[in-house]
Amino acid sequence: MSIDADRLENIRMIRDSAQAIAKRGDLRRARDWRDRSPGFDRAVWRSMGDLGWIGLRVEEADGGSGLGMLEFCALVEELGATLTPEPLIAAVAAVRLLGRNAGSDRLSGGRIVLLAWQERTGSLDPTGGASFAGGRLSGCKRFIPSADGVDEFLVTTESGLVLVPRDAAGLTVERSLGQDGGHLATLHFDGVQGELLPGDAGRVLDEAALATAAYLLGVIEGALALTVDYLKTRRQFDAPIGSFQALQHRVVDLTLQAALTRASVESAAACLDGGAVGAEAQAAVSRAKARASDAAMLVTRQAIQLHGGIGYTDECDVGLYLRKAMVLAPAYGGAALHRRRYAALQSPMDEVVDEP
Amino acid sequence: MTIPTQPPDFDALGDEAFRAAVRTFLAGHHPRHLRNPAKRLHWDEARDWYLILASHGWLAPSWPRRYGGMGLSASKQLIYVDEFERFGAARLPDHGIILLGPLLIRHGSEEQKSHFLPKILSGEHIWCQGYSEPNAGSDLASLRTEAVLDGEEWVINGQKTWTTLAQDANWIFLLVRTAKGGKKQEGISFLLAPMDSPGITVRPILNIHRHDEFCEVFFDNVRVPKGNLVGEINRGWSMAKALLGFERIFLGSPRQSAHALARLKHLARHLGVWDDPVFCDRYTQLALDLADHNALFETFADRLRRGESLGPDVSLLKIHQSELFQRITDTMMEIAAEHAGLLDPIDGDRDLDPAGLFLTARAATIYGGSSEVQRNILAKSVLGLPS
Numbered sequence: 191m192s193i194d195a196d197r198l199e200n201i202r203m204i205r206d207s208a209q210a211i212a213k214r215g216d217l218r219r220a221r222d223w224r225d226r227s228p229g230f231d232r233a234v235w236r237s238m239g240d241l242g243w244i245g246l247r248v249e250e251a252d253g254g255s256g257l258g259m260l261e262f263c264a265l266v267e268e269l270g271a272t273l274t275p276e277p278l279i280a281a282v283a284a285v286r287l288l289g290r291n292a293g294s295d296r297l298s299g300g301r302i303v304l305l306a307w308q309e310r311t312g313s314l315d316p317t318g319g320a321s322f323a324g325g326r327l328s329g330c331k332r333f334i335p336s337a338d339g340v341d342e343f344l345v346t347t348e349s350g351l352v353l354v355p356r357d358a359a360g361l362t363v364e365r366s367l368g369q370d371g372g373h374l375a376t377l378h379f380d381g382v383q384g385e386l387l388p389g390d391a392g393r394v395l396d397e398a399a400l401a402t403a404a405y406l407l408g409v410i411e412g413a414l415a416l417t418v419d420y421l422k423t424r425r426q427f428d429a430p431i432g433s434f435q436a437l438q439h440r441v442v443d444l445t446l447q448a449a450l451t452r453a454s455v456e457s458a459a460a461c462l463d464g465g466a467v468g469a470e471a472q473a474a475v476s477r478a479k480a481r482a483s484d485a486a487m488l489v490t491r492q493a494i495q496l497h498g499g500i501g502y503t504d505e506c507d508v509g510l511y512l513r514k515a516m517v518l519a520p521a522y523g524g525a526a527l528h529r530r531r532y533a534a535l536q537s538p539m540d541e542v543v544d545e546p
Numbered sequence: 547m548t549i550p551t552q553p554p555d556f557d558a559l560g561d562e563a564f565r566a567a568v569r570t571f572l573a574g575h576h577p578r579h580l581r582n583p584a585k586r587l588h589w590d591e592a593r594d595w596y597l598i599l600a601s602h603g604w605l606a607p608s609w610p611r612r613y614g615g616m617g618l619s620a621s622k623q624l625i626y627v628d629e630f631e632r633f634g635a636a637r638l639p640d641h642g643i644i645l646l647g648p649l650l651i652r653h654g655s656e657e658q659k660s661h662f663l664p665k666i667l668s669g670e671h672i673w674c675q676g677y678s679e680p681n682a683g684s685d686l687a688s689l690r691t692e693a694v695l696d697g698e699e700w701v702i703n704g705q706k707t708w709t710t711l712a713q714d715a716n717w718i719f720l721l722v723r724t725a726k727g728g729k730k731q732e733g734i735s736f737l738l739a740p741m742d743s744p745g746i747t748v749r750p751i752l753n754i755h756r757h758d759e760f761c762e763v764f765f766d767n768v769r770v771p772k773g774n775l776v777g778e779i780n781r782g783w784s785m786a787k788a789l790l791g792f793e794r795i796f797l798g799s800p801r802q803s804a805h806a807l808a809r810l811k812h813l814a815r816h817l818g819v820w821d822d823p824v825f826c827d828r829y830t831q832l833a834l835d836l837a838d839h840n841a842l843f844e845t846f847a848d849r850l851r852r853g854e855s856l857g858p859d860v861s862l863l864k865i866h867q868s869e870l871f872q873r874i875t876d877t878m879m880e881i882a883a884e885h886a887g888l889l890d891p892i893d894g895d896r897d898l899d900p901a902g903l904f905l906t907a908r909a910a911t912i913y914g915g916s917s918e919v920q921r922n923i924l925a926k927s928v929l930g931l932p933s
Contacts, residue, residue: 193848418929433932438925439918445929446862453841477837533830 193260193460201264204257207241208268214412217507220273224371228339230275232302238276239299245292247282247397252290253297259397259459263404267455270408271415273514275372277336279405280304283398284344287351287389302340303353305398306331306377307391314399314523314531316346316391320379326360327352327382333521337363337375345379346391352384359383369513393467396475399522400462403455403475403482406518410448410486413493413511417441420497420508437496444492447485454481469535476528476535483519483528490515554603556616564622568629571604582634582805584902585757589639589672589714596638596669605667606643608792613651613659614667620792620850631801639711642666642673644793646719649736653777653785662738674741676706676720676763677786683708684919686721687731687783691765693722695772700737702745702768712748712761716741725780736782738774745769754905795847795856797914798863800840806874806903807836813898819881828877835870842866858927861920868910868917875904 193201211234223229238244246262248254262282269278283305285292295301308331309319320329331345337356345352354361360382365373418441421432431437458474466474490512494501501508519525556564575598580587599605607626609615618626647666650659665671682689691704702722712718718739725733741748745768750758777785810829819825846860878900879886891899911917925931 195852418931421931430932432925435922435925438929438931439921441929441931442865442921442924445924446866449859449862450835450838450842450866453845454838457841457844477834480834481838529827529830529834532834533826 197260201261204261204265205268208265210241211237212268212272212274214268214271215415217273217412217510220275220510221507223275225367226371227373229336229372230277230339232299232339235276235302236299238278239297243278244281244299245285245297247286248289248292248297252292253294254285254292258463259400260456260463262397262401263407263455263459266401266404267408267411270405270514271412273370273409273412273510275336277302277304277340279398279401280335281340282401283307283391283394286397287344287391287394288353288387289389291387301342303342303344304334304337304340305346305391305394306334306343307346307395308332308334311520312527314395314527316395317348320345320347320352322347322349322352322384322386325383325385327354327379327384329379331377331379332374334375334377335368336372337377338365338373343377345377345384349386351387351389351391352382353387354379354382354384369516370510371513372517374517393471395522396472397462399479399528400455400458400475402518402522403451403458403478406482406486406515407448407451407455409511409515409518410444410451410482410489413490413508414441414444414448416508416511417444417493417496424498440492441496444489447488451478451482451485454478473532473535476523476532479523480525480528480532483525486515487519555611556618556622561621561625565625565629568626569633571602572629572633572635575599575602576633576635580636582897583636584896584899585755586711586759587636587638588711592636592638593669595636599638600667600669606647608644609647609651609663613647613663615647620853623792624795624847624850627796627799628801631799631805634805639672639674639714641675641710641715641719642671642717645675646673649719649785650776652788653736655773657773658738658776671717672711672715673717673719674709674712674715674761674763676709676718678708679705680707684916687734689721689723689734691720691722693724693735693737695724696769698772699769700772700774702737702739702765702770704765706763706765707751708760709748709763710760712741712763713750713758718746718763719776721782721786724782731783733780734783735779736776736785737770738776739765739768739770743768743770754908755902792850792856794860794914795843795850795863798843798846798860798867800836800843800867802910803836803839803867803870803874806871806878806907807832809897809899809903810874810878813878813892813900814881816892816895816898817881825877825881832870832874832877835866835873839863839866839870858923861915861923861928864914865911865917865920865924868907871910872907875900875907879904 242255243265245254246257250256281302281304284303285296296303307316319331320327327345341356343354345354360380362378364376364378368374421437421441422430424431455478458478461474462471493508494512497506497508500506559567577595580595606615607618607623611617643666647663650662677686679689679691691706693700693702706720718741720737721734722737723733724735745766747764749762751760751762753759814820814825843863846856846863849856882900885892886901
């Protein structure tokens with residue numbers, strides 16, 4: 191799908207604006223916030239609000255920026271390249287679902303709300319885990335990133351959405367440390383009072399899965415850039431190790447995976463922006479997330495290997511990329527899950543493949 | 547054989563109307579028995595299709611209209627090739643059309659253009675390409691076939707190899723060494739020679755299918771007129787290399803893998819392995835790889851449509867396409883089991899020929915710059931890794 195020149199220029203401007211917070215090559219913030227609650231910086235969150243990022247996918251009439259998935263993915267890719275810790279994807283999903291109820295305080299970054307949709311691993315069904323009856327929410331939701339530092343959760347149930355303050359009576363937040371130095375929470379709801387809001391999380395989950403693929407694309411690029419630099423400077427046997435053909439060919443294969451991931455993510459974003467719904471949109475998202483999850487693990491693993499011993503140390507930044515990929519490759523469905531879903535959707539590809 | 551004096555003005559059509567026109571043309575004119583041929587066709591098999599294309603002005607999509615070409619924009623050339631490949635149109639002996647014609651149009655003299663171009667379009671001249679030599683394959687610039695000027699004639703001595711369909715050609719264009727010492731790329735010139743010249747010997751080579759697809763061509767004191775030099779002396783390398791700009795995208799076209807995947811699907815149905823979860827997972831992975839390849843191909847095609855030129859990163863497409871094609875045929879071999887060892891297609895259905903397609907796929911990672919050479923190019927020109 192061809193993207194017109196104006197759109198390309200907009201996307202370029204969004205990437206540029208991302209440099210204010212997420213400057214490629216600078217991993218200091220990512221390193222600083224490891225193992226430190228809440229795992230991200232509320233002042234930076236405010237800036238993200240000021241830049242219009244939180245409401246990027248909320249309609250302009252509802253106070254957002256009304257931008258498309260191509261813009262969202264370009265922005266998130268920059269965040270991935272710098273391992274930016276703020277939980278933007280889960281927040282964008284929540285305010286998008288809230289729509290006209292999102293409100294300026296949340297969109298400007300004053301109050302942080304995250305989507306809590308997941309019951310268990312291996313499923314993209316947002317209706318399980320928690321149920322709402324008689325004005326009360328019960329059950330649990332898992333794997334919510336950075337829950338320590340936020341104010342509210344938007345919880346998906348079979349009946350609809352429930353907005354729950356973090357300090358609500360009956361809500362217990364149980365945190366687990368993540369490989370990336372952040373944390374993931376399990377929310378236990380024991381008769382939490384709340385109000386039911388309308389909304390179907392299905393489409394928003396697909397958008398979040400695609401955005402996660404875009405973040406992983408940034409992870410891939412960041413790890414690859416470090417590795418190519420290292421191959422140019424590290425010397426052994428009286429030569430830069432990047433002059434050795436075995437290593438050159440390996441890093442070319444990683445570059446190919448990066449190029450395929452970019453093509454996959456951007457074509458899926460263009461597909462959604464073009465109005466695709468249902469199976470066509472889901473197939474495009476599954477294709478991109480399967481590619482990005484596998485490629486991110488491959489590239490970050492290989493990046494460690496190509497760095498040699500230094501790559502196995504905490505001091506070397508390349509390990510930060512691997513450990514972020516370990517958290518995000520499975521998030522919103524891993525490669526195997528998305529391959530299965532793609533196959534089950536009988537993707538439009540099957541028609542393309544058939545001879546006329 | 548007459549060439550239409552005024553070829554249709556395809557530029558007047560929108561892209562989608564042009565796509566429809568190509569489909570209609572193929573459906574109406576392509577000989578049915580030549581669709582998806584298992585082997586590269588010889589001239590006697592391909593002649594009718596060649597002349598049909600020529601008589602309608604459809605033979606040379608990239609040539610300007612004033613030379614009898616279709617004068618297609620980059621966008622329409624992509625559509626033309628895409629639709630021909632999708633249809634399974636037979637590949638012609640097309641070296642004159644694809645390689646020599648554009649080079650003559652760019653670098654040839656007026657006499658060369660007016661003499662040779664119409665004869666390509668009429669099918670009177672069938673060209674073959676003399677580039678590779680026994681000791682100049684991936685390292686083409688080290689070629690040694692030499693041409694020495696003797697009065698008004700070039701005298702050529704040496705040997706070319708992998709010359710596709712040389713036995714059917716009546717002309718050859720070749721890269722020859724005209725200067726020694728100095729940078730090896732700078733002593734190479736571009737010459738034209740009739741194949742019936744005294745001193746030329748053609749010896750067909752059987753490929754791995756045992757099909758005589760290409761030949762060795764020997765030159766023993768072959769004399770051609772001085773005027774058969776194209777462009778400047780010792781500038782043949784850069785001319786020949788520049789020619790492979792736009793066309794390199796087609797080495798990464800998804801159609802070869804798309805065709806193979808359709809065959810894999812057909813084979814899986816025939817063999818009843820569609821219920822096997824291991825096979826299904828393999829198939830899905832291949833289908834995803836193809837879909838992502840399509841997306842990657844489109845990003846390069848978009849650059850051409852925007853009027854940009856392609857960089858060395860287009861090698862990514864060639865590597866991925868050819869290796870995907872091979873992985874698809876590997877999977878065919880696995881599910882075909884003992885059938886994979888049989889010479890003939892399963893049940894005489896030529897669409898159920900896993901072994902044939904598997905063997906064909908061997909060539910894809912070798913021709914047009916091997917996967918290893920492409921990786922060398924990417925490492926140095928795109929990633930900037932040291933030598």
